[in-house]
Amino acid sequence: MSDRVARYKAKREEERAAAAVQFEEEEAIADDEIVESKCIPSTSEYQYEPERIIKVFQTCFQDMFEDQAELNQLVQSVKGDLYNRDYAAAFGEERKRDAYVIRWSPARALAYSSLFSHLKEVRELIYDFSDEKKDLDVLAVGGGAGSELVALNSLYCFAKEAYPNTEKKITITLVDIADWSSVIDKLTDFTKKYWLYKTDTYKPDFINHDILKPGVSFGNRDLITLLFTTNELFAEDKTEATKFLQRLGTECKSGALLLIAESAGSFSHIQVGKKKFPLTFLIDTILCGRPGSDTGPWTIIDGNDSVWYRTPGVQYDLKLENMRFFYRLYRKR
Numbered sequence: 001m002s003d004r005v006a007r008y009k010a011k012r013e014e015e016r017a018a019a020a021v022q023f024e025e026e027e028a029i030a031d032d033e034i035v036e037s038k039c040i041p042s043t044s045e046y047q048y049e050p051e052r053i054i055k056v057f058q059t060c061f062q063d064m065f066e067d068q069a070e071l072n073q074l075v076q077s078v079k080g081d082l083y084n085r086d087y088a089a090a091f092g093e094e095r096k097r098d099a100y101v102i103r104w105s106p107a108r109a110l111a112y113s114s115l116f117s118h119l120k121e122v123r124e125l126i127y128d129f130s131d132e133k134k135d136l137d138v139l140a141v142g143g144g145a146g147s148e149l150v151a152l153n154s155l156y157c158f159a160k161e162a163y164p165n166t167e168k169k170i171t172i173t174l175v176d177i178a179d180w181s182s183v184i185d186k187l188t189d190f191t192k193k194y195w196l197y198k199t200d201t202y203k204p205d206f207i208n209h210d211i212l213k214p215g216v217s218f219g220n221r222d223l224i225t226l227l228f229t230t231n232e233l234f235a236e237d238k239t240e241a242t243k244f245l246q247r248l249g250t251e252c253k254s255g256a257l258l259l260i261a262e263s264a265g266s267f268s269h270i271q272v273g274k275k276k277f278p279l280t281f282l283i284d285t286i287l288c289g290r291p292g293s294d295t296g297p298w299t300i301i302d303g304n305d306s307v308w309y310r311t312p313g314v315q316y317d318l319k320l321e322n323m324r325f326f327y328r329l330y331r332k333r
């Protein structure tokens with residue numbers, strides 16, 4: 001390697017390390033920052049307990065925990081790429097994808113289990129085994145890194161213990177622009193092996209696809225989730241992201257639920273012309289019509305502009321991040 005190339009590489013590494021530190025500082029929420037009265041519970045009676053949720057990741061990615069030094073290096077490298085919004089570099093290799101999953105998805109899976117339990121309409125949908133012929137169809141947009149899948153499983157498999165022989169099917173389609181298929185395969189194998197008695201009614205499916213392009217149907221979905229993904233869609237292409245949300249309005253069936261959650265931090269503002277708008281305002285306007293008019297295809301049935309999630313004291317080799325986010329639950333008219 002020539003001196004020039006070596007210097008260039010060292011500089012890139014330095015920049016990446018600095019970006020990783022900055023990323024960590026921006027996203028970390030210390031325990032004493034959390035406003036207790038605005039917290040959703042750390043766990044609930046409607047899901048598997050946090051230890052079991054964490055165990056999924058410990059088991060599926062066991063080999064990654066064997067070399068802590070390499071794991072830390074991979075995590076630092078992913079952090080740097082994420083800070084620089086270089087998603088191709090962050091998610092381009094399997095080891096880096098696995099490192100991302102075990103660093104960020106466990107805390108999210110815990111938070112989403114709690115959120116799904118907390119939202120009565122979502123919980124009741126997952127818990128409804130009254131009609132064996134009424135299958136459940138869930139679509140998680142940007143759900144490739146597994147937290148939505150594990151969270152849904154933690155409610156569904158727990159509820160299904162009371163209905164071991166039910167014929168009711170659950171289809172969980174996870175669509176993501178990055179190829180998380182091997183991650184979803186591992187999580188699915190685990191679920192079938194350890195969390196389910198009968199597996200033929202459980203149908204997770206991963207689709208490696210850009211949701212801003214046509215190709216995924218919305219018409220039969222009972223629940224669509226967009227968790228920590230909307231911001232990225234708007235950052236990629238505001239016009240196409242707007243059209244995508246409008247398409248949900250024209251194609252989803254009446255009664256369908258749409259759950260959107262996103263960081264409540266400063267990232268959640270979108271520049272339109274010379275003005276910056278909060279993402280919540282933009283999404284609400286596209287989905288429900290101008291403020292006060294309530295003329296759009298969706299109505300808000302639950303929401304909060306800033307809730308906190310404090311991760312419970314579970315033993316895990318990596319940090320389990322506290323979270324602060326806004327959420328909206330919409331129902332299609």
Ligand SMILES: C[S@@+](CC[C@H](N)C(=O)[O-])C[C@H]1O[C@@H](n2cnc3c(N)ncnc32)[C@H](O)[C@@H]1O
Pocket residue numbers: 104105108141142143144145146147148175176177178209210211212227228229232233236
């Ligand atoms: C910040 S991550 C959130 C992951 C997961 N939803 C969670 O909350 O843990 C955003 C996800 O959206 C995916 N994504 C970004 N743009 C996308 C697009 N145009 N179509 C589908 N997925 C996309 C990314 O690959 C990534 O997995």
